[in-house]
Amino acid sequence: MDLSGVELARAYHAQVVGPLLARRFPGMPYAAALLGSGSEVLGLDDAVSRDHDWGPRLTLLVPEGDVGRVERAVEQYLPGSFLGLPTRFALSGETTDQHRVEVSSTGGFVRARLGLDPRGGMAAADWLTLTGQAVLEVVAGPVFVDTAGEVTTVRRLLGSYPEDVRRHLVAVDWARIGEEMPLMSRSGDRGDDLGSRVIAARLVDAAVHLAFLLEGRWVPYPKWRGLVLGELPHTGEVVATLGGTMTAPAWRERQDALARALGALMDRQAASGLPTVGPAVVPFWDRPYLHPDPRVVDRVRACVVDPAVRAWPVRRGSAEQLATDVGLLGDPRARRRLVELTDGGLDGPGR
Structure with a gap:
């Protein structure tokens, strides 16, 4: 298998998942992308990466009311393999083989990574709760289809710190x-x-x-x-x-x-x-x-x-400046609590 993770995901959507959606949910707006964790999202996977947590995977973002229906259809109609690779496999720490087409709404996916949805507005302090890696899990991977433009909007809002x-x-x-x-x-x-x-x-x-x-x-x-x-x-x-x-x-x-x-x-x-x-x-x-x-x-x-930012003490850094623990930095709620412990707390629409 000489394909990169990005190439594999693009082919998986074009040949399997996209046609499945067109048959089962014609006209439904959706986004298909390679998002989340994994070196392939950053385009940095190689042959070594394929020994674990690597295979046909995709992120599908659909309207909130359609998430359950799409999940059931994907589970039922996905083939057992694609390009000679199993479409169902266990990730590290798991024992059950599952397909790796993550189905969510745009808001649900983004909140799971960031702890908030930037489309609802962000206070200055909300940016301190983010890590670069959490943002990259939303903005770094390739987007193959975005018919509603929701992913494009989210990425624009997360382009950089204010x-x-x-x-x-x-x-x-x-x-x-x-x-x-x-x-x-x-x-x-x-x-x-x-x-x-x-x-x-x-x-x-x-x-x-x-x-x-x-x-x-x-x-x-x-x-x-x-x-x-x-x-x-x-x-x-x-x-x-x-x-x-x-x-x-x-x-x-x-x-x-x-x-x-x-x-x-x-x-x-x-x-x-x-x-x-x-x-x-x-x-x-x-x-x-x-x-x-x-x-x-x-x-x-x-x-x-910004007077709110000017009021911050210099020791009030972002979560990834305050801590290095992988488990803490990977948990949006824990990051928020960490920042809340610093002087000033959190306020604004992202709370």
Whole structure:
């Protein structure tokens, strides 16, 4: 099987699922796409991906009142195999083979991933409850049919953070890096190379998140962050210097590599239209350590216009800035509760 997941899904719709819908539900508006989780949604699957959770799959979004009827028809009329692949298979952690045509309404599908439907309006704080991966599960995969235009509308609304929210989150990432960068050097200087490397990994993760914000792109889950970031047009120096931070043999080289990475990020920040400082890093008191110039946080926050966002404390980041636990970040309700714990709570139409 040489088809990619996208090619397989497109053929599955064209040859099996689309004709089934045309026969059983003529004229019904619907969308067919490859959405949700899985490397194939991002176009990053390969031969290795096919050893589990891979096969003919599709997302069908139909009118709310038709979901049950379509589910029953799909269950009854799907063939047992397609292009030599079983159409029913178990996913990781499951024991029962099931078809992988997910049938939902547009609103139901989007709420299951995001915890809200952006078509109903979003308060600024609602954006903090999203993760890049959750949004990508809605906006990244190919859409084969969208007769009602509902998926197109949702994707337009989720194209990027509102500019004031993006500015705030950029400031949060600089603050996160500034808080821990001297600790990376301090622990290494005291002979704790392991501790220094652990902190370096945390700092690189924050810097990668910042890089995606500055490029106006949603950050995928960790497995693909480096690969996707490296494929963006202006991030070569950032990727190379962050890689050098991770491979540096000692704390001084580690600090210098991270300082170069932060300088490259500051250049990208200028290119994105946000205020900067120069140089990006400055000495930390009288010690031989470096940290980001603290003025950058206030300068970026000073550009925020929306009074609701201006009122947020700098520690009020997005869910993926506040936590790294995979289970928590994959649960829209848990993400919302996490953000509610920060100062200010949540309000507005998305609550």
